[in-house]
Amino acid sequence: MRLRKIAVGIFGLALLFFSGTSFYRSRHLKEPVVAGAGVSRVVKLGDYFEGIRGTINDANVYVLEGTEPGGTFLILGGSHPEEPAGRLAAWILAEQGVVRKGRLLVVLSANRSGTTVTRLGGAYPPDFSIKTDWGEQVFRMGDRWSNPLDQWPDPEVYVHYPSRQELAYVDIRNLNRAWPGRKNGTLTERTCYALIELIRREKVDIVIDLHEAELQYPVISTIVAHQKGQDLAAMASMMISGSEGFNIGVEYSPLTLHGLSHREIGDNTDAISLLLEAPEPFLDATRGKTGTDLLLTGRDPFVVKAGQHGLLFEKIDEKGWPIDVRVGRHTSAILQILETWSGDKPDRAIVIEGIPRYDEVVAKGTGAFLRDPSKADPKSLYYE
Amino acid sequence: MIVTILYYLLTAAVAALLVWNIVKSRKWQDEILYIIVLIPFLLRLLRLK
Numbered sequence: 001m002r003l004r005k006i007a008v009g010i011f012g013l014a015l016l017f018f019s020g021t022s023f024y025r026s027r028h029l030k031e032p033v034v035a036g037a038g039v040s041r042v043v044k045l046g047d048y049f050e051g052i053r054g055t056i057n058d059a060n061v062y063v064l065e066g067t068e069p070g071g072t073f074l075i076l077g078g079s080h081p082e083e084p085a086g087r088l089a090a091w092i093l094a095e096q097g098v099v100r101k102g103r104l105l106v107v108l109s110a111n112r113s114g115t116t117v118t119r120l121g122g123a124y125p126p127d128f129s130i131k132t133d134w135g136e137q138v139f140r141m142g143d144r145w146s147n148p149l150d151q152w153p154d155p156e157v158y159v160h161y162p163s164r165q166e167l168a169y170v171d172i173r174n175l176n177r178a179w180p181g182r183k184n185g186t187l188t189e190r191t192c193y194a195l196i197e198l199i200r201r202e203k204v205d206i207v208i209d210l211h212e213a214e215l216q217y218p219v220i221s222t223i224v225a226h227q228k229g230q231d232l233a234a235m236a237s238m239m240i241s242g243s244e245g246f247n248i249g250v251e252y253s254p255l256t257l258h259g260l261s262h263r264e265i266g267d268n269t270d271a272i273s274l275l276l277e278a279p280e281p282f283l284d285a286t287r288g289k290t291g292t293d294l295l296l297t298g299r300d301p302f303v304v305k306a307g308q309h310g311l312l313f314e315k316i317d318e319k320g321w322p323i324d325v326r327v328g329r330h331t332s333a334i335l336q337i338l339e340t341w342s343g344d345k346p347d348r349a350i351v352i353e354g355i356p357r358y359d360e361v362v363a364k365g366t367g368a369f370l371r372d373p374s375k376a377d378p379k380s381l382y383y384e
Numbered sequence: 385m386i387v388t389i390l391y392y393l394l395t396a397a398v399a400a401l402l403v404w405n406i407v408k409s410r411k412w413q414d415e416i417l418y419i420i421v422l423i424p425f426l427l428r429l430l431r432l433k
Contacts, residue, residue, distance in 0.1 A: 004412055012419035016426055023433040117433070149431050153391045 026126035027116040027147075029140050031384040032373035033060070033091065033108065038098035038354065040065040042382055045107070048201060049194035051183060056113045056150050057191040060382055061198065062094040062106040064352070070102025071205040071348030073338060074198070074271070077108045079175045079209055079261065081115040081142025084128065084295065085278050085326035086210030088139075092331060092369045093355060102342075102350030105202060109384045110209075111175040111191060115140045117147040128292045130323070132367035134374070141295075145173035151187045161185060163258035171259070176209070179264035196268060204271045205348055206232075206341060209261040210330050212280035215303060215312040222249040223333065224275040226266030232344070233274055236337045244332045244358050246325075248276075276333050278326040279314045286311075296323045328361030392429065399425040 035042060043061045046053025077090025090108045097104060109115050118124035118141050129136040148154075151173050158172040159165070161182045171177040173188050181192025199207060206229070213220040225233035233250045241247045253262040253273075265273035281287060281303045282295045288302045298321030307316045335355055342349035356369055373381055402422040409415045427433040 001410075005406070005415065008406065008412065008415040008419055011416070012422065015419070015423055019423065020427060020430065020432040023427065027432075120433075148428075149433075152388055 022126060026118070026140060027149075029127055029138065031139055032137070032376075033062075033382045033384055034095055034371035034373055034376040035062060035380045035382055036095045036097060036354070036371070038064045038096075038352075039094060039380070045191070045194045045198065048197040049183075049190070051190045052194040055187060055190075056116065056147075057111065057187060057194075059107050059109050059112050059191075060384065062108070062382075064093075064097050064099040064104040064106070066099040066101040066103065066351065068101040068351075071341065071345065071350050072103040072105065072202055073350055074105045074202070074204045074207045075107070075334065076110045076195070076207065076209045076261070077106070078112070078115060078142070079110045080144045080211055081109070081111060081140070082119065082124070082144050082283070083210075083212035083278075083280055084139065084142070085212050085280065085323060085330055086276075087115075087142075088130070088323070088327045088366050089210055089330035089334070092327070092361075092366070093334070095371045096354045096356070096369050097352050098354045100351040100353060102348070103202075104350065104352060105198070105204065107195075110195065111146055111188065112384070113146040113150040113187060114144065114173075114175065115142040115384070117143045117149070119143050120148075123290050125290075125292045125295065128295055130296075130367045130370060131365065132370050132372070134372040137367070137370050137373075145170060146175070146188045148173070160259045161189065165256075165258045167259060174259075176211075176261055177259035179259055179261050180268040192264075196265070199265060199269045199271050204269070205345075206337070207261065207265050207271050207273045208334055208337065209273070209275040211275055211277050212283065212326060213277045214283035214285070215279055215281055215314045215316055216284055216286070216306065218313045219251055220277050220279055220314045221247065221329075222251045222277050223337075224251045224253055224260075224262045224277065226253045226262050226273045227255075228266050229272035229274050232272065232337065232340055235344075236333070236340045239340060240333055240336045244336065246329055246332075246358060248329070248333060274337065276330055278329045279316070279321045280326065281316060281321055298322055298326070322362075324362050324366050325358075327366045328356070328358035331355055331361060332358035395425050395428050399429060
């Protein structure tokens with residue numbers, strides 16, 4: 001019996017070793033960013049709020065400045081890291097964008113803690129790769145919520161600050177339920193507080209929060225707009241649907257639904273807050289195998305079947321929703337919002353070059369716009 | 385922070401109980417079951433997941 005217990009103990013240690021190694025590698029995987037020629041400087045979120053400095057959520061902020069003064073846009077990728085098209089679109093902005101007028105601030109990992117974990121019990125892949133001409137770039141898969149290793153335990157009910165609205169317990173780790181944040185709150189609340197400080201101090205005009213949604217969720221393929229940005233979103237939506245090769249709607253941010261970026265940033269700062277949603281079948285509850293293939297191709301027969309039964313709020317067929325389509329939707333929507341804003345407010349205009357639109361991303365692939373870190377000047381190399 | 389430390393102490397206590405159950409168990413099926421239940425507790429204590 002003693003021998004058997006030793007054998008069981010070795011079995012347990014082996015399980016612990018292999019699972020632990022996989023989790024450790026995933027949490028510590030370094031994601032290189034080659035700051036493009038348009039990046040003037042890279043600052044830290046902690047520069048805006050001491051309470052986040054040195055923590056896992058002390059994110060890089062890539063600052064792209066034009067030679068002419070103008071407006072300021074803030075792009076947030078990675079609010080929900082399990083929605084990778086948002087992070088990848090932000091990656092392209094930081095690596096390819098050149099601003100001629102105004103300023104563009106880009107955050108690739110708004111909730112960096114959330115990029116270091118996958119959904120508990122969700123059997124998510126730990127990471128995924130994007131093919132490029134120079135090889136493959138590997139990204140952490142990430143989760144919707146901050147890593148419990150950084151913020152634990154969750155309460156029975158999450159009471160949002162300052163509205164006191166009761167939300168699902170797990171959403172206390174959801175960056176997009178913690179706005180406008182709290183100075184002495186949880187890690188997630190302090191991250192939102194730091195981002196609000198950034199928006200105020202940099203006098204940001206427009207904040208665009210990049211997301212993806214399951215097809216069973218009614219808020220999909222849309223721009224969610226704070227009331228201050230309704231006209232801008234409606235005009236951009238018409239322009240996108242008419243000229244970019246895909247349709248995007250407009251939803252108005254509910255006045256009494258608290259914690260979300262499209263509500264709280266607009267209410268608590270001078271900025272207009274917009275949120276973009278692209279379709280991601282990987283997130284659908286009726287999906288099949290939850291692997292990198294589904295993540296990148298967006299093809300799933302079970303989700304298609306759900307569509308045939310009228311259970312979805314977005315179309316899907318055997319072509320799925322490939323990552324390039326989702327990333328291209330985001331880059332085109334950002335450019336169209338930016339151009340619409342600039343046409344309306346010439347004194348606060350932003351002129352940016354080098355960002356591929358939907359057609360180009362779909363034709364060449366997302367990887368065509370990622371730079372090779374092995375050939376980069378070490379001074380322009382950063383890690384997420 | 386205090387609540388977090390208390391939760392780690394609770395996790396350690398449950399992990400210790402599971403190890404004790406493995407030691408005292410007389411059926412190999414139970415031992416395997418306890419090992420599988422124990423793994424998430426150890427992963428959290430080691431701050432791996």
